[in-house]
Amino acid sequence: MEWAWLIPVFSFVAFPLIVLFGKPLPGKGAPIAILAIGGGFVLFWVALLGYLNVVPGVNNCFTSSATGVFTCDYRISWFHAGLPGLEDSVELAWGMIIDPLALVMLGMVTFVALMVQIYSLGYMKGDPRFSWYYAYHALFAAAMLTLALADNFLLLYVAWELVGVCSYLLIGFWYERPAARNAAKKAFIVTRLGDVGMLLGILLLWREVGSFSMLDAFEAAHNGVLNQGAATAAGLLLFLGAMGKSAQFPFHVWLPDAMEGPTPVSALIHAATMVAAGVYLVARAYPIFMASGDALLVVAVIGLITALLASTIALASTDLKRILAYSTISHLGLMMLSLGALGYTAALFHLMAHGFSKALLFLGAGSVLHSTEEQDIRNMGGLRKPMPLTAFLFSLGALSLGGIPILAGFWSKDEVLSAVSHNMNPIFIVLALFTALLSALYMARAMFVVFFGPARTHGHRHSHPIHDAQLSMAAPMLLLGVLAAGFGLISFNWPGSYQGIGSFLFFKEHEGFHITWWIAIVSTLLALAAFFAAYLVYVRQRISLEGARTAFAPLIRVVENKYYMDHLYQWLVDRVVLVASAAIALVDRAVVNDVGVNGPAEVVGRVGIAMRRHVTGHLYSYALVMTLGLIGLAIFWWLRAG
Amino acid sequence: MAPLVYFQILSAALFVIGLYGVLARRSAVLVVMSIELMLNAVNINLIAAASHLEGQGRFLNFDGHIIAIFVITIAAAEIGLALAIILRMYRNRATVDVDEINLMKW
Numbered sequence: 001m002e003w004a005w006l007i008p009v010f011s012f013v014a015f016p017l018i019v020l021f022g023k024p025l026p027g028k029g030a031p032i033a034i035l036a037i038g039g040g041f042v043l044f045w046v047a048l049l050g051y052l053n054v055v056p057g058v059n060n061c062f063t064s065s066a067t068g069v070f071t072c073d074y075r076i077s078w079f080h081a082g083l084p085g086l087e088d089s090v091e092l093a094w095g096m097i098i099d100p101l102a103l104v105m106l107g108m109v110t111f112v113a114l115m116v117q118i119y120s121l122g123y124m125k126g127d128p129r130f131s132w133y134y135a136y137h138a139l140f141a142a143a144m145l146t147l148a149l150a151d152n153f154l155l156l157y158v159a160w161e162l163v164g165v166c167s168y169l170l171i172g173f174w175y176e177r178p179a180a181r182n183a184a185k186k187a188f189i190v191t192r193l194g195d196v197g198m199l200l201g202i203l204l205l206w207r208e209v210g211s212f213s214m215l216d217a218f219e220a221a222h223n224g225v226l227n228q229g230a231a232t233a234a235g236l237l238l239f240l241g242a243m244g245k246s247a248q249f250p251f252h253v254w255l256p257d258a259m260e261g262p263t264p265v266s267a268l269i270h271a272a273t274m275v276a277a278g279v280y281l282v283a284r285a286y287p288i289f290m291a292s293g294d295a296l297l298v299v300a301v302i303g304l305i306t307a308l309l310a311s312t313i314a315l316a317s318t319d320l321k322r323i324l325a326y327s328t329i330s331h332l333g334l335m336m337l338s339l340g341a342l343g344y345t346a347a348l349f350h351l352m353a354h355g356f357s358k359a360l361l362f363l364g365a366g367s368v369l370h371s372t373e374e375q376d377i378r379n380m381g382g383l384r385k386p387m388p389l390t391a392f393l394f395s396l397g398a399l400s401l402g403g404i405p406i407l408a409g410f411w412s413k414d415e416v417l418s419a420v421s422h423n424m425n426p427i428f429i430v431l432a433l434f435t436a437l438l439s440a441l442y443m444a445r446a447m448f449v450v451f452f453g454p455a456r457t458h459g460h461r462h463s464h465p466i467h468d469a470q471l472s473m474a475a476p477m478l479l480l481g482v483l484a485a486g487f488g489l490i491s492f493n494w495p496g497s498y499q500g501i502g503s504f505l506f507f508k509e510h511e512g513f514h515i516t517w518w519i520a521i522v523s524t525l526l527a528l529a530a531f532f533a534a535y536l537v538y539v540r541q542r543i544s545l546e547g548a549r550t551a552f553a554p555l556i557r558v559v560e561n562k563y564y565m566d567h568l569y570q571w572l573v574d575r576v577v578l579v580a581s582a583a584i585a586l587v588d589r590a591v592v593n594d595v596g597v598n599g600p601a602e603v604v605g606r607v608g609i610a611m612r613r614h615v616t617g618h619l620y621s622y623a624l625v626m627t628l629g630l631i632g633l634a635i636f637w638w639l640r641a642g
Numbered sequence: 643m644a645p646l647v648y649f650q651i652l653s654a655a656l657f658v659i660g661l662y663g664v665l666a667r668r669s670a671v672l673v674v675m676s677i678e679l680m681l682n683a684v685n686i687n688l689i690a691a692a693s694h695l696e697g698q699g700r701f702l703n704f705d706g707h708i709i710a711i712f713v714i715t716i717a718a719a720e721i722g723l724a725l726a727i728i729l730r731m732y733r734n735r736a737t738v739d740v741d742e743i744n745l746m747k748w
C-alpha cells in the first residue's frame with residue numbers, strides 16, 4: 001500500500017513519453033497511456049486489498065478521530081522554510097492519504113479512464129492529433145489520481161489546477177472550431193473564478209491551523225481549535241472551488257459548452273471524474289463543514305438549486321450531449337444536496353453510480369455521434385434498428401439514472417433522497433423528488449426520441465450507412481453497462497462479512513443499508529410514470545405536447561434560454577466588469593502613472609530647465625559667483641567670530 | 643622690521659588687482675597671470691604673518707613658510723596645466739578670448 005503513489009506516477013511518466021516518442025510508435029502512443037492507466041487500475045486493487053488487510057497502529061495507519069475512518073497517511077518532506085523545530089518554520093510535504101474516500105475515487109477514476117481510453121481508440125481513429133489526445137489523457141489521469149490521493153491542500157490544489165488545464169486542453173482539442181476554443185476558454189475562466197476562493201480557503205486554513213496537511217486541519221476542526229466562524233469561512237471558500245469544478249449554480253454555465261470537446265472526453269472528464277472532484281473536495285473536507293454547520297446548509301441549498309435548474313434546462317434542450325451535460329449538473333447538485341443533508345455515504349455512492357451510468361450514456365451518445373454525425377435529437381430517431389447494442393446500453397444508462405429499480409441509479413438516488421428526507425426541511429424532499437421526476441423525464445425523452453421514436457432520416461448528411469459501435473468502443477460500453485446495471489448491489493448487506501457500502505465508506509459511524517419505503521415507492525412510481533409518459537409522447541405519439549407548448553410558451557422560452565444566465569454573464573462582463581476595469585485603468589493612467597510616476601519626473605525636469613539659465617558658459621560669470629560666494633563666507637565667519 | 647599691517651595692505655592690494663584681472667580681462671593668458679598675482683598675494687600674507695610671529699620670539703614655527711612653498715609648487719603645476727589648455731584652445735579655436743569660449747553651459 002506504501003506503493004500506491006505509483007498509481008498516478010505511471011500516467012505522469014506516460015505523458016512526456018507519448019509527447020516525445022508517441023507518433024512513430026505503433027498505435028501512435030495510445031498503448032502507453034492505456035498501459036499506464038491499466039497499471040494504475042491493477043495497483044488500485046493492490047492498494048485496496050492492502051488497506052482491507054492492514055492492522056491498526058502499524059504502517060502509518062490509524063483510526064482518525066476527526067473522520068472516524070481507518071486512515072493511512074504517507075508523506076515525505078518536500079522542503080523546510082525556516083529552521084526546523086522553530087515555531088514559525090514551515091514544512092511542506094508531499095504525501096498521500098489512503099482511506100475509503102481516496103480508494104473509491106482511485107477505483108472509479110482508474111476504471112472509467114481505462115474504459116474511455118480504450119473506447120477512444122475507435123472514436124478518435126484517424127484524428128491528426130491522435131498522439132496528443134492520448135498524452136492529454138495520460139496527464140489528466142495522473143492529475144486526477146494525484147487529486148484523489150493528496151494528503152495536503154497544497155498538493156490537492158496543484159492537482160486541481162492540473163485537471164483544469166487538461167480539461168481546457170481537451171475541450172479545445174478541436175481548436176479549429178471557434179466554438180471549441182471559446183468553450184475551452186469559458187470553462188477555464190469560470191472554474192478559475194471558483195478556484196480563487198478555494199486558494200483563499202486553503203490559505204485561511206493554513207493561517208488558522210498552521211499546516212497545509214488535511215489531517216491536521218480535520219483534527220483542528222474536530223477538537224475545536226478551528227472555531228466555528230473560521231470553519232464556516234474556510235468551508236465556504238473551499239466550496240467556491242468545488243462549485244466551479246462541479247459546475248454548481250451560478251458557475252454551471254461552462255459545463256454545457258464543454259460538450260464541444262470529443263465525446264469520450266465528456267464521458268471521462270465532464271461526467272465521471274473531474275466534475276466529481278468538487279463533490280470529492282466537500283466530502284474530503286467534511287470535518288470542516290461539520291464543524292461549521294452553516295456551510296453545510298449552503299452546500300445543500302446550492303445543490304438543490306443547481307439540481308432543479310439544470311434538470312429543467314435538460315428537459316428543454318435539443319442537443320443530445322447538452323441534455324447529458326445538464327443531467328450531469330443536476331446529479332452533481334443532488335450529490336451536493338446529499339452532502340449538505342449529512343448523507344455522506346449516499347453522496348459518494350451516487351457519485352460512483354452516476355459516474356458509471358453517465359460515462360456509459362456519454363459513450364453511447366458518442367457512438368451515435370460517431371455513426372450519424374448528428375447531435376440534434378430532433379434529427380434522430382429509430383436508431384434502435386441500425387445500432388441495437390448502443391441502443392440497449394444507452395437505455396440501460398438512461399433507466400439507471402432515471403431511477404428504475406435494481407439498476408445502480410435507483411439505489412444511490414434513493415439513498416440520497418432518504419438522507420434528505422431524514423435531515424432536512426420537508427421542502428427539500430419535495431423539491432428533490434421533483435428533480436428526480438424531471439431527471440427521469442429528460443432521460444426518457446433522450447432515450448425514446450433517439451432510439452425508439454419514428455425514424456427521421458432527413459437531415460442526415462452522411463453517405464455511409466449507420467453502423468453500430470465497433471469492438472474497441474463496444475467493449476468498454478459493455479463493461480460500464482454491467483456496472484450501471486449491477487453496481488447498486490454493493491449497497492446491501494450480503495451474506496458473509498460484507499456489510500454494505502455504508503460499512504466501508506462512512507463518516508464518523510457505520511451506516512447500515514437502509515431504505516425509506518415511502519420514498520422508494522414514491523420515487524419508483526414517479527420514475528415509471530415519467531418513462532411511461534415519455535413513451536406515450538415520443539414513441540406512440542398518443543399525446544401531443546403542442547397544447548402545452550403554446551400554453552407555457554413564455555416559460556419554455558426562458559428555460560430554453562437557460563434562464564438567461566449566459567446573457568446575464570455577458571451583460572455583467574460587458575457592462576460591469578469591462579466598465580469597471582476601464583475606470584480602474586483610467587485611475588491607473590491618470591493618478592498612478594501621470595501624477596505618481598511622471599509627476600515628480602516632470603517637476604524635476606521643469607526645475608532643471610528653469611535653473612540651468614545661470615550656467616552661461618562665461619568664465620567671468622563663474623568667477624564672479626565664486627568671488628561673491630567667498631566674500632559672503634568671509635562676512636559670515638567675520639560676524640560669527642565677532 | 644615694518645609693521646605687519648603694511649604687508650597685509652600690500653597683499654590685499656595685490657589680491658584685488660588679481661581679482662580684477664580674473665574678472666575683467668578677456669585674454670585667457672592674462673586671466674591665468676591674474677590668478678598667479680592672487681596666489682602671490684596670499685604668499686606675501688603667509689610669509690609676513692610667519693615672520694611676524696618669528697619677530698615676536700616664537701621660533702620653530704614654519705607653518706607659513708611651508709604653506710607658501712606648497713602654494714608655489716601647486717601654482718607651478720597649475721600654470722603648466724593652464725598654459726597647456728590655453729595652447730590646445732588656441733590650436734582648436736584660434737582664439738584665447740574667454741568670452742568666445744562658452745561651450746560649458748546648458
